[in-house]
Amino acid sequence: MSNPVPADAAPAVSPARLSLQRAIWRWHFYAGLLSVPFMVLLAVTGSIYLFKDEINTTIFAHRTVVADPGTPALAPSVLAANALAAVPGSTLVSFIDPVTRASSAVVTARDAAGRHLVYLDPYTGTVLDTLRSDREPMWLVRKIHSLELFGTIANRLIEAVGGFAIILVMTGIYLWWPRGQSGGVVTLRGSPARRVWWRDLHAVTGAVAGVLILVLAASGLPWSGFWGRTLNSVATQAGVGYPAQLWDDVPLSTLPTEAVLSKPGWTVENAPVPMSTAAAPAEPIGLDRAVAVARGLGITPGFEMAVPGDETGVYTAAVYPHDLSKQRLIHIDQYSARPLVDLSFPDYGAVGKAIEFGINVHMGQEWGLANQLLMLAACLAIILASVSALVMWWKRRPAGKVGVPPYPADPRVYRALWAVAVALGLAFPITGLAILAMVGFDLLVIRAVPPLRRAFA
Structure with missing residues (x-):
C-alpha cells in the first residue's frame, strides 16, 4: 500500500511510467487491503508455533x-x-x-x-x-494458522493469501525501488506524525524482509489444500516425490498415510498404506514387538507408532525430527513383523527433498535457534509492514472515503498486468481466482457504479 511518488521527494516521471506505477500501486493496495488481517494472523500464530517445543x-x-x-x-x-x-x-x-x-x-x-x-x-x-x-x-x-479449524473455504482463503503475499512483495519492491530520491530507501524521513514516515517504515521493512517473506510464502504453499495436494500428486507421478516403486510388491489398502498418522510428512501424506496378510493360523505381533522392530531398524527416538485398525491393517512407525536426514516411515506387517515399506529422507526425489527442506526452514527447525530467530524476524516484519500500511492508508485517505490509488491514465498498462495475472493464476489457481474477483470488482463494479467510484476514490 505504498505511495510510489512521495510528495517531498518526487522525481519527474514520464506519463507511461506514471500510469504503470499507478496500476501497480492500485494492485498493491487491493492485495494488501484484502490480505492484511490474514497476514497478521499468520505472523502471530507462526511466531508462536516456531517455539512449540520450548512452550x-x-x-x-x-x-x-x-x-x-x-x-x-x-x-x-x-x-x-x-x-x-x-x-x-x-x-x-x-x-x-x-x-x-x-x-x-x-x-x-x-x-x-x-x-x-x-x-x-x-x-x-x-x-x-x-x-x-x-x-x-x-x-x-497450527490449525488456526492454516484456518483449517474453520473449514475448507477458510483454508482456501489462506492459500489465496499465500499467493497475494508473493504479489505484495513483487509489487512492493517495484514501488520501493529508488528512482532518484535519497530518502525512503533505507532511511525514514520526517517523524511518526507525518504520513511519509509511515510510508518509509512500510517500504523499508518490506524491502529488507522481502526475501524472507517470499521464503515463508513459498514454503507454506505446499501445505495448502488445493495447490499443495496438486503439487504432491504431480511430484509423485513424475517420480520426484516419494519413490512409489517401494510399494510395487506389497498389497495396498485405500487409506492414505495421513489417515493413520497424526503428523505425516508432506512427501508421503498421500502415499497408500500397505495391508497385512495372515498365513493361517497367525497371531498379531502386538505393540511391544512392533516397537522393538522399529527400534531395531534404527528409527530415531520420538517416533509415532500407529496400530492396525483392523485385521488387514499394519503398524506404521514414523518420525519427522528437526534433522531431515533422520526422517523415517516404516510400515510393518502385523502378523509377520516384516517391514513392508521402509522409507527415509535420502530415498525422496528432488522435489520431495526440496519441499521438506523448505518446510523445515518455515518451521524454524533447520538450523536450531538461528532458524527460529530468522523466521521470527520475518513474522515481526510482516506485522510491522501491515500495521504501518494501515496507519499510512488512514493518514492518506480522504475523509469518508476508502482512498484507493487512482486509475492509471493510460489503460494499456493493464495488458502487461493481465499477463502477470494469467501467469500467477496458472501457477496458483486459487490466487488466480482471487485476482480475477478483485480486478473484476474493480473494473466492472466500482468503476461502473458512481456511488462506489466516489467512495473508493
Missing part, C-alpha cells in the same frame, strides 16, 4: 517432562493399557515414543467423543494429563 517443555512441562530415574522404561503395551484405563471405553490409536529420557510418552486413545492424548511417565506408568487431541494448544495454533 511444551516449559508452560506444559507438567505433562511433557519427567524425571529420569536411570531405570528402563515400561513396555509400550503397559503404558497403552494405563492410558486406555484413563479413558474408559476407548481403543488404542497410537503410541509416541519418548523423545529423550526426560520426555513423557504419549498414547492416543479414541472413544465416542473423539481422540484423546494421554501423557504418561514412561518409568512409572503414571498418567500425567489427558486432553482431547483437538484441544492440544499447539495443534490449535
Whole structure:
C-alpha cells in the first residue's frame, strides 16, 4: 500500500511510467487491503508455533517432562493399557515414543467423543494429563494458522493469501525501488506524525524482509489444500516425490498415510498404506514387538507408532525430527513383523527433498535457534509492514472515503498486468481466482457504479 511518488521527494516521471506505477500501486493496495488481517494472523500464530517445543517443555512441562530415574522404561503395551484405563471405553490409536529420557510418552486413545492424548511417565506408568487431541494448544495454533479449524473455504482463503503475499512483495519492491530520491530507501524521513514516515517504515521493512517473506510464502504453499495436494500428486507421478516403486510388491489398502498418522510428512501424506496378510493360523505381533522392530531398524527416538485398525491393517512407525536426514516411515506387517515399506529422507526425489527442506526452514527447525530467530524476524516484519500500511492508508485517505490509488491514465498498462495475472493464476489457481474477483470488482463494479467510484476514490 505504498505511495510510489512521495510528495517531498518526487522525481519527474514520464506519463507511461506514471500510469504503470499507478496500476501497480492500485494492485498493491487491493492485495494488501484484502490480505492484511490474514497476514497478521499468520505472523502471530507462526511466531508462536516456531517455539512449540520450548512452550511444551516449559508452560506444559507438567505433562511433557519427567524425571529420569536411570531405570528402563515400561513396555509400550503397559503404558497403552494405563492410558486406555484413563479413558474408559476407548481403543488404542497410537503410541509416541519418548523423545529423550526426560520426555513423557504419549498414547492416543479414541472413544465416542473423539481422540484423546494421554501423557504418561514412561518409568512409572503414571498418567500425567489427558486432553482431547483437538484441544492440544499447539495443534490449535497450527490449525488456526492454516484456518483449517474453520473449514475448507477458510483454508482456501489462506492459500489465496499465500499467493497475494508473493504479489505484495513483487509489487512492493517495484514501488520501493529508488528512482532518484535519497530518502525512503533505507532511511525514514520526517517523524511518526507525518504520513511519509509511515510510508518509509512500510517500504523499508518490506524491502529488507522481502526475501524472507517470499521464503515463508513459498514454503507454506505446499501445505495448502488445493495447490499443495496438486503439487504432491504431480511430484509423485513424475517420480520426484516419494519413490512409489517401494510399494510395487506389497498389497495396498485405500487409506492414505495421513489417515493413520497424526503428523505425516508432506512427501508421503498421500502415499497408500500397505495391508497385512495372515498365513493361517497367525497371531498379531502386538505393540511391544512392533516397537522393538522399529527400534531395531534404527528409527530415531520420538517416533509415532500407529496400530492396525483392523485385521488387514499394519503398524506404521514414523518420525519427522528437526534433522531431515533422520526422517523415517516404516510400515510393518502385523502378523509377520516384516517391514513392508521402509522409507527415509535420502530415498525422496528432488522435489520431495526440496519441499521438506523448505518446510523445515518455515518451521524454524533447520538450523536450531538461528532458524527460529530468522523466521521470527520475518513474522515481526510482516506485522510491522501491515500495521504501518494501515496507519499510512488512514493518514492518506480522504475523509469518508476508502482512498484507493487512482486509475492509471493510460489503460494499456493493464495488458502487461493481465499477463502477470494469467501467469500467477496458472501457477496458483486459487490466487488466480482471487485476482480475477478483485480486478473484476474493480473494473466492472466500482468503476461502473458512481456511488462506489466516489467512495473508493
